[in-house]
């Protein structure tokens with residue numbers, strides 16, 4: 617007799633992701649520039665024929681990684697049961713990922729940092745320190761587009777915002793298809809007055825979808 621599969625942990629589901637895109641917004645404010653940018657990126661995804669889903673981290677009740685290391689054994693975060701427990705299945709299932717964060721103090725927001733830290737559970741490590749590592753999400757054709765919005769005028773003012781998303785995603789096994797830095801936007805929603813930038817975002821969303829299409 618075959619045993620019934622246990623789907624109580626997301627990693628008991630097949631890890632093969634589907635060609636669909638999960639979009640994550642990291643701004644704490646409603647009507648944020650990041651939200652507008654995220655939705656235009658996902659519009660491009662849909663235009664190219666893939667489905668997408670948008671999530672705002674400000675609407676999720678979750679906290680940063682507490683370093684309990686329970687995920688070493690369980691292969692998913694079991695030390696905290698919160699809003700991230702609901703996001704993991706969508707992340708695992710989606711081959712494409714879009715992250716958009718405003719610049720806060722030359723970096724991603726605290727919300728985006730907490731989200732990325734909670735992806736630590738996808739690593740597997742050897743025993744000896746410094747431990748060799750690999751990612752459970754690697755080798756599955758996962759791809760991502762990154763967006764960042766800041767008030768000031770150049771890459772220096774934007775600081776580490778894109779790098780702080782790129783490096784962990786690459787380590788997790790995502791190929792970064794494109795990065796979109798947006799400068800000189802301060803007030804909430806102001807980006808809506810920049811149709812060329814939003815058209816560019818939509819085109820990048822389509823490019824991501826086309827790169828995932830079977």
Ligand SMILES: Cc1cc2nc3c(=O)[nH]c(=O)nc-3n(C[C@H](O)[C@H](O)[C@H](O)COP(=O)(O)O)c2cc1C
Nearest residue numbers: 643648649650718719720721722766767768801802
């Ligand atoms: C706490 C905080 C820190 C910020 N730090 C920077 C910064 O280092 N560089 C910059 O160019 N803009 C900075 N800004 C401005 C925001 O990046 C800018 O207003 C952006 O449009 C906000 O995007 P949002 O509407 O998606 O939240 C900061 C804003 C806040 C609230």
